Amino acid sequence: MTQHAPPSFRSGELTDPRLxxxxxTLELTVRRRLxxxxxxxxxxxxxxxxxxxxxxxxxxxxxxVRQMDWSVTARTTHPHVRQxxxxxxxxxxMVVDLSASLDFGTASCQKRDLAIAAAxxxxxxxxGGGNRIGAVVATGEQLVRIPARSGRVHAQSLLRGIATTxxxxxxxxxxxxxxxxxxRRPQRKRGLAVIISDFLGDIDWQRSLRxxxxxxxxxxxxxxxxxxxxxxxxxxxxxxxxxxxxxxEFSVTPTxxxxxxxxxxxxxxxxxxxxxxxxxPVLTLQTDRDWIADVVRFVATRRHAFxxxxxxxxxx
Numbered sequence: 001m002t003q004h005a006p007p008s009f010r011s012g013e014l015t016d017p018r019l020x021x022x023x024x025t026l027e028l029t030v031r032r033r034l035x036x037x038x039x040x041x042x043x044x045x046x047x048x049x050x051x052x053x054x055x056x057x058x059x060x061x062x063x064x065v066r067q068m069d070w071s072v073t074a075r076t077t078h079p080h081v082r083q084x085x086x087x088x089x090x091x092x093x094m095v096v097d098l099s100a101s102l103d104f105g106t107a108s109c110q111k112r113d114l115a116i117a118a119a120x121x122x123x124x125x126x127x128g129g130g131n132r133i134g135a136v137v138a139t140g141e142q143l144v145r146i147p148a149r150s151g152r153v154h155a156q157s158l159l160r161g162i163a164t165t166x167x168x169x170x171x172x173x174x175x176x177x178x179x180x181x182x183x184r185r186p187q188r189k190r191g192l193a194v195i196i197s198d199f200l201g202d203i204d205w206q207r208s209l210r211x212x213x214x215x216x217x218x219x220x221x222x223x224x225x226x227x228x229x230x231x232x233x234x235x236x237x238x239x240x241x242x243x244x245x246x247x248x249e250f251s252v253t254p255t256x257x258x259x260x261x262x263x264x265x266x267x268x269x270x271x272x273x274x275x276x277x278x279x280x281p282v283l284t285l286q287t288d289r290d291w292i293a294d295v296v297r298f299v300a301t302r303r304h305a306f307x308x309x310x311x312x313x314x315x316x
Contacts, residue, residue, distance in 0.1 A: 004029055004292050005108035006117035009163045023159055026117060030124045033292045034299075056080045064279045090191055091148055092126040093183055093216075094119055094135040097197035098165055099174025100242035104225060107288035111223045114285055115196050116163050118221045121295045122194050123155045133158065138179030140243070141168040145182065171245030177205040183212055195280070196221040198228065199271045201243070206274045218280035222271070225287045229268075230261045 006029070007022035056072045059079035069082040096119055102111040119135065127133045127150065134148030135158055146161050168174075176197050183193055193216045195209070212218065231252050240247045250256065275282055283298045285291045 004033070004290055006113045006291065008109065009113050009116050019160065019163065023120075023156065023163065026120045026159070027124075027156075029292060030117075030121050033296060034121070034124060056082050066279075089129070090126060090131040091189060092122070092131065092133040092192040092194060093148060093188070094122060094133070094194045094196060095176070095179040095183065096135055096137045096162055097174060097176050097179065097195075098137055098162075098167075099140045099176070100168050100170070100172065101174060101198055101200050102223065103167060103242065104227075105287045106225055106227050107286070109287050111198055111225055111287060114223050114287055114291055115221075116159070117291055118196050118223065118283075118285055118295075119162050120159055121292070122196075122219075122221070123159060125299070126192065127152075127155050135162060136179050136182050137162055137165045138175050139165060139168040140172045140174040142166075143175070143178060143182055170242055173243045174201060176201075177208050180205050180208040180212060183216075184208070188215075190215055190217075192217045192219065194219045194221060196223065198223045200228065200267075203270060203274050206278065209275075209278045209280070213278045213280070218275075218278060220275045220280040220282045222282055222284045223286075224284060229264050231257045233257065 007025045009022060056069045057080060059068070059073075059081050063081050067081040069080045072080040072082075096115055098112060098115060102115055105111055105113070123133055130150050132148040132150045133155065135144075135146045137144040137146070144161065144165055146158050176195075176199070180195065193212050195218070197220075199220075199222055209218070233254075234252050236249065236251050238247060238249050272282060281302070283295065285294055
């Protein structure tokens with residue numbers, strides 16, 4: 001399968017016609033790959049939230065335990081959950097982390113580019129049929145709120161707003177918790193909250209995300225670069241942390257590489273545990289992988305898990 005890199009938005013200050021061309025390329029990539037592989041009149045990342053009970057099905061790891069159907073579980077002696085019939089209109093809010101740690105990439109793109117591409121895929125997957133989508137962009141220096149509206153023109157404007165969000169100054173820490181907290185007020189009707197981040201740094205957002213999960217369905221999109229997971233054998237190197245402003249020189253030894261890889265693995269496990277405790281399935285995208293293929297695979301797996309008939313995705 002041909003690997004598709006998202007267009008570059010690394011300047012954060014692209015002007016027309018380059019910005020329009022980059023966004024158009026991104027939109028066509030998303031539409032062609034998703035519509036071509038996942039047939040159906042509406043594609044969904046997760047079944048839309050609803051208020052009417054539907055059919056029961058066998059429990060699967062990762063299911064929301066609040067949807068347990070205890071009567072069917074007792075009758076069959078196997079755990080079952082009760083699916084909900086999706087409301088006709090869905091409101092989706094994305095929290096897009098564009099802190100300084102995402103202005104980095106050693107493969108086919110920067111993590112910032114991949115975060116914008118993920119936002120484009122989510123917009124395409126959730127904005128049809130009168131559904132509304134909005135976003136909060138968190139850089140650590142500011143929170144940019146884009147109101148939730150419906151329609152293709154709004155979707156294009158939303159992505160343009162995300163792509164042109166100014167970079168934070170050097171030494172400014174990210175504020176993912178602040179972005180998530182901003183979804184709590186004003187209170188909104190039940191919908192879908194999508195968190196796009198590399199989830200590096202302190203896990204100080206878990207309580208805020210759990211509060212969001214009490215009212216909304218969740219999806220986490222993890223954005224990674226190979227260097228987030230392991231260091232290459234490069235000898236002496238000078239590394240700069242844009243979120244603290246600190247620069248240090250290291251000698252990359254086998255011991256340092258092993259310690260770094262172990263620490264990265266522990267942190268990812270802690271992030272995954274925190275997200276799962278909030279009921280958030282995780283879609284992982286990496287700068288060295290075919291990101292759109294990973295989105296397709298994730299959606300297809302979710303659709304199969306929730307029993308959608310072959311050739312048709314679940315309606316939101």
